[in-house]
Amino acid sequence: MHDYRSMVEMLKEIQALEFGVYELALFLDTHPGDRRALEDHNRLVSRLNQLRKAFEDRYGPLRLDSESPYPYRYINDPWPWEIQY
Amino acid sequence: MWFYEKKLQYPANVRRCDLAMAKFLFAQYGGPDSELSAAVRYLTQRYTMPIPQAKALLTDIGTEEMAHWEIIGTLIYKLTEDATPEQLREAGLGDHFAQHDKALYPHDAAGVPWTAAYIQATGDPITDLHENMAAEQKARTTYEHLISLTDDDGVIATLSFLREREVVHFQRFGEALMLVKEHYEHKHIFY
Numbered sequence: 001m002h003d004y005r006s007m008v009e010m011l012k013e014i015q016a017l018e019f020g021v022y023e024l025a026l027f028l029d030t031h032p033g034d035r036r037a038l039e040d041h042n043r044l045v046s047r048l049n050q051l052r053k054a055f056e057d058r059y060g061p062l063r064l065d066s067e068s069p070y071p072y073r074y075i076n077d078p079w080p081w082e083i084q085y
Numbered sequence: 086m087w088f089y090e091k092k093l094q095y096p097a098n099v100r101r102c103d104l105a106m107a108k109f110l111f112a113q114y115g116g117p118d119s120e121l122s123a124a125v126r127y128l129t130q131r132y133t134m135p136i137p138q139a140k141a142l143l144t145d146i147g148t149e150e151m152a153h154w155e156i157i158g159t160l161i162y163k164l165t166e167d168a169t170p171e172q173l174r175e176a177g178l179g180d181h182f183a184q185h186d187k188a189l190y191p192h193d194a195a196g197v198p199w200t201a202a203y204i205q206a207t208g209d210p211i212t213d214l215h216e217n218m219a220a221e222q223k224a225r226t227t228y229e230h231l232i233s234l235t236d237d238d239g240v241i242a243t244l245s246f247l248r249e250r251e252v253v254h255f256q257r258f259g260e261a262l263m264l265v266k267e268h269y270e271h272k273h274i275f276y
Contacts (some may be wrong), residue, residue, distance in 0.1 A: 085096030
């Protein structure tokens with residue numbers, strides 16, 4: 001149970017970072033020449049990639065193109081709609 | 086192509102089983118201004134957008150709408166998870182149970198199935214972007230109605246996030262509209 005809460009807390013951090021990335025990406029779609037927004041975007045992407053990798057090493061793949069230990073761990077519960085956030 | 090990421094865009098918690106609210110939330114799962122309509126609308130219109138900014142924006146907002154569709158599905162799933170057939174019937178979801186049990190199905194709050202007639206793709210980027218701006222406002226209004234129909238702070242937090250996204254998407258579509266207009270106003274004559 002303790003591990004479940006840590007998993008959820010880490011997932012929320014990923015959600016927060018990924019939200020920042022997505023929001024900046026939509027902004028950049030219509031403002032491709034905004035250097036500051038692009039720098040913010042790239043900085044968050046780098047942090048997100050690190051955090052996602054750390055999460056996946058501990059709790060299993062978030063995507064089917066992530067490496068998995070044996071047996072294939074991507075399928076494991078909980079799926080997103082089953083999590084108590 | 087797309088890859089699925091095994092996480093929600095934003096947390097979705099419910100405090101208790103609330104079948105009436107689940108029924109109302111179907112408005113955003115399979116109604117006219119639902120997240121499903123939004124996703125199909127933008128991902129369909131993007132092919133005939135004339136400038137890179139608009140092609141990118143419709144692709145990315147359309148993709149985000151799929152994530153919102155999943156969030157609404159999660160709220161409905163959680164709100165109905167512990168219900169008995171009798172409770173579903175009392176809440177007006179007896180018709181739904183008869184055909185779908187507790188499976189999700191894209192229909193609106195009154196049980197009317199989703200249809201592509203809810204969306205348009207005219208091939209005119211100015212017209213389509215205006216439709217999208219209107220669609221974002223209609224979805225924002227629907228979220229305000231839904232928020233006023235519940236006192237579950239978990240549901241309210243998630244719906245407030247989704248409402249805010251409608252506001253941001255409206256702004257981005259407005260910017261794309263301005264850029265498309267500038268594109269057409271430029272005469273493209275080089276002599």
